[in-house]
Amino acid sequence: MNQSIGAPDGTEVLTGVTVRALRGVRLIGGTLADIGIADGHVVDGVPDTAGVDLDATGWRVLPAACEPHAHLDKALTAARMDPGTGNDLMSAITSWREIVTAVDAADIAARALMAVRRYTARGITTIRTHVDIPQTGDPMRGIDALVALRERLRGRVTLQVCVLAGSDVPDAQIAEAIRRGADVIGGCPHLAPDPHHEVTRALDAAQRHGLPVDLHADEQTDVTLADDALDLTDLAEQVLRRRLPQRITASHCVRLGALPPERLDPVLALVARAGIGIVTLPITNLYLQGRDTTHLVPRGLAAVRRILDAGIPLAAGADNLRDPFNPAGRADPFETTSLLMTAGHLRGEEALAAITTGARTVLGLPAAGTDVGDVADLMLVPDGDLGDVLAGAEDARIVLTGGRVVADTRVRRTLDIPERQV
Template sequence: MTNGAYGPATAVGAPHGPAALSGLRPSEVRDVRLLDGTLADLVLVDGRISSVRRTEDRTTRSATAPDAVVLDATGWRYVPAASEPHAHLDKALTWARTDPDAGNDLPTAITQWRALVPGIDRADLLDRARAAVGTYVANGITSIRTHVDALLDGDPLRGVDALVALREELAGVIDLQVCLLAGQDTATDVIREGIARGVDVVGGCPHLADDPSYQTRRALDLAEQHGLPVDLHTDEQTDPRSIDLLDLAEQVVARGMQQLVTASHCVRLGSLTSARLAPVLDAVAAAGIGIVTLPITNLYLQGWDVDGVVPRGLPNLRAILDAGIPLAAGADNLRDPFNPVGRADPFETTSLLVTAGHLTVGESLAAVTTGARTVLGLPQVGAEAGCAADFLLVPDVPVADVLAGAEAARVVLHGGRVVADTRVSRSLDLTAGSTATRSLTPSLPTR
């Protein structure tokens, strides 16, 4: 598609100028290209898509109210809004405080983080978390589940209090779920108090405990008692000698649990033979557990101690999908001791799902959009009547280019409201002596 298809470059202007769209609530988004390649008008009412009128089926366009905001999306493509199903906002943006030469594996990262904890107060945590959320939103993420440590120094729940407050502050801008991450050294009374202070999800890390099965049982007990979903860090190692995920699935089935249960990481599944993997996935499917894969962080953390072929640090994603298990994907850590890089960008995750996870373009997009919302228990997104009006508008290029992160321009809607508008003005001179410039960013006229 040529740049000319984007329409006049001067129609709207820079994202931070007077014509930026942030804050608008359009009642219609017209002539946008859907994922299936057709053009359509999206009618938005009360935070949802009320109807989708495909151009090829339209004979006339109904009149709009004089005060209606209509967004002309000619030259733009619709993409469902992404979710970050597994973040650590309490740790985000602390990499600069660490020793870059200390090491790179999971135990070292844990040690480095614990060394930082005494110097982290509520204000510090809130400032970093708020900054990280702003980047997530600008990149097209409208829902986040963040894990937050029960800290081992000072008030163990100061991180919980900060992120619960941030959740309330940003209501209407982003859907934020707070998951208490309790280790084996966290007292049960501390977990109960965290639940009383408003966490949304019960979490833990049984794979790091001396008795993983007990830690799983404790988390499930508390979740059932308080009617909360569960999200456990599970099997975040490449050593396949034990599989905590299987124990989790068996416990869930034995209880007949009704709450959503999520297993995050599940790295060990990538080290199993098909004969060992099949019964594990059968048990997970029977239990209704969703799996979250986190490529960028686990590719970084795993395999440092391996002598020989280094594992990818990912579960067998193809086998998970083939088993009918809900699959979500995220980035996990953001420039902290567990991952020194990352852009808080769903299309960074999709790129890694294709290259390292061997998923198709469509499967990768689903893992950060519809699959992620299934695992998080959120209303579904999609270009269909009744779906949440959470979506991105990106330049109308092939979907594979979008998932590769090739396009910086993104207009992000959450609940039908424009919460971010990023359009980069770029000019090039690739011909000697040329004085012409051309914008490579589409416009979005409104009326």
């Protein structure tokens, strides 16, 4: 069956359709092509299988985006706090601990689903969510809610559930969260009285259970600590010593952006040898960091340029979505690319890679894109200036997971302003 997608401002609704081929779509490099899809992957030629051939004239195809670091248990709770509050990291933690006492599993599940719908509509088909183990009420309520949501969304959105274990969380509760289905082991060594202990117990758990690790690391901009006291240095040294085969990730790492080159470069060389991936989270760290600084306010951003130059896999995300840690944000990967270009000074293609191919590498996922064999997690955007897309100026998107259309957003705009100079 042949079907036209129609224009970005049209009204076609394609959700739920299984696509056999995208015809006449523009690739990232600028050429027009037909893309065949079978069994959830890109194939050579148009397959003789069931599905719809879509005329994608007027659209450009990109790999679908990832959100490599979310907090779905906290998402969309900003309205529950004082609207005049401006939080740094510690006050945001305090605000969340006040909110979470009244939060149950049903509350988490409902808000998480609302957030996932926002992410997916904007081109994101994979989300790694860190999940607290609260020490008030049922400690497993977030884990249970998000593991259940992961299964409900299977085939539409890939959800990875990461245990976010603070230093107050007993080892037995971490083990229980893993038993209930958590995919990744996480923690916050930079907030602990003994950061080395937190790194060590996370890696111990990873070795016992064979799971990947994703730690909140060095989420501060001061440079008063010695380099060997960095969470990232400790993590890399332990990973090398233990020869861990699983994926190890360090998220935030904003302290790297505050180190001078002579201190930064040896740290990055060590991280590269250890094979650790880094996740940078510009919008939340720009919001949280530097509030006590009177001038020359630090950016609160990892040293993304030097991370890439060191050959370290880099992913980028938005972190929090309208909660005490970030009252703004629109669940849009192109909000992240815009910030990577403006605050991180990355080139457009590097910013795009950080939310797509680079993010999938850090998350341990197979490649997605338009090459034969790639997973057919794809995003169609209007076929105009790619810079407009990366700047967040285009809202129309069609999103595919394994060749299935999971989101279709069109934007109709009318203006009482002339199009051209007379």
